[in-house]
Amino acid sequence: MPELPEVETVRRGLERFVVGRSMREVFVTGTRSVRRQHPDELVAALRGRRLDAARRWGKYLWIALAETGASPGPTAVLVCHLRMSGQLLKVSPPLAPPPPHTHVRFVLDDESELRFVDPRTFGELFVTDELDQAGRPAVLAGLGPDPLLDGVDARRLGELAARRRVSLKALLLDQKVLAGIGNLYADEICFAARLRPGRLVSSLGRAEVARLAAAxxxxxxxxxxxxxxxxxxxxYVDLLGEAGSYQDHHAVYGRAGEPCPRCDRPILQTRLVGRSAHYCARCQR
DNA sequence: AAGCACACCTGCTAGC
DNA sequence: TGCTAGCAGGTGTGCT
Structure with a gap:
């Protein structure tokens, strides 16, 4: 499930292999992946544009668009959210036929193709020209700070935690608090902070909040x-189809019954705010 | 106001 | 062996 680290890896791939290219043609199939606007509108906004920069905020990704040749036109961006199963893949010639669940294809000016593949069709793409002063899509204004781009403010986190009656898990998953953490990294962060995902955040002490922010x-x-x-x-794979390797470092996520890397007691799995939660009852309090 | 359950989907897996 | 029910989860919506 793409969360901040996966989306950031895709962003870096876009920066390295796609930025600077132009879109020769765009093909949209199906009705699910482009649903905030008519696909024709998206295609018209993209055709002939140069891909100028790749940026990210939480799990949202966007590509800044520029006119080719002539003076810079009105700034617009192509926004993408991979949700559960979305992939952005760059395929160079010879072009294999698009795999199943390929919903959008961007033909680039080096004859390569950028593809949006998404079996569960929760992911989406849209174009917008409504940007804030920092050049971010205005529709994302509700998102909290990005832990990687903005850092984690322990004082703000502590103040937020003090006045909320939710579990730590729920707080970490709340994109208005911090943008980019999903179920997997919420569990890993709780383990690193030695805090149970079910802890009520209003009960966290100053030292515990500091541990959380660092984790x-x-x-x-x-x-x-x-x-x-x-x-x-x-x-999840990156832009060129390569797998990541952080799964080899997971302490708790998906490891129910396996020994805790710190104390060897079995990792427990429970259910919290409708999600699976994994933790060590001895190491996390 | 804020927290919660549910819908949206498809692929995989556990259990019969 | 083959089928099916259940589970996986990010976000938006609607209910309490």
Missing amino acids: IGDVLAAAVAARGSTLRDAR
Whole structure:
């Protein structure tokens, strides 16, 4: 499931292999992946545009568009969210036929193709020209700070935690609090912070909040360095189809019954805010 | 106001 | 062996 580290890895791939190219043609099939606007509108906004930059905020990804040749036209961006099963893949010639669940194809000016593949069709693409002063899509204004781009403010986190009656798991998953953490990294962060995912956040002490803030930054940075997590069943791969390696460093996620890497007691699995949660009852309080 | 359950999907897996 | 029910989860919506 693409979360911040996976989306960041895809972004870096776009920056390296796609930025600077132009879109020769765009093909949209099906009705699910482009649903905020008519596909014709998206195609018209993209055709002939140069891909100028790749940016990210939480799990949202976008590509800044520029006119080719002539003076810079009105700035617009192509926004993408991979949700559960979305992939952006760059395929160079000779072009294999698009795999099943390929919903959008961008033909680039070097004869390569960027593809949006998404079996579960939760992911989406849209074009917008409504940007804030920092050049971010205005529709994303509700997102909280990005832990990687903005850092984690322990004081703000502590103040938020003090006045909310939710579990730590729910707080970490709330994209208005911090943007980019999903179910997998929420569990890994809780383990690194030695806090149970079910802990009520209003009960956290100052030292515990400090541990939490540090763990958020540490876990996400390590996961980005490992190019994200590719699970057995999940289909996350980077722009060129390469798997990540952070799954080899998971302490708790998907490891129910296996020994805790710190104390050897079996990892427990439970259910919290409708999600699976994994933790060590001895190491996490 | 804020927290919660549910819908949206398809592929995989456990269990019969 | 073959079928099916259940599970996986990010976000938006609607209910309590």
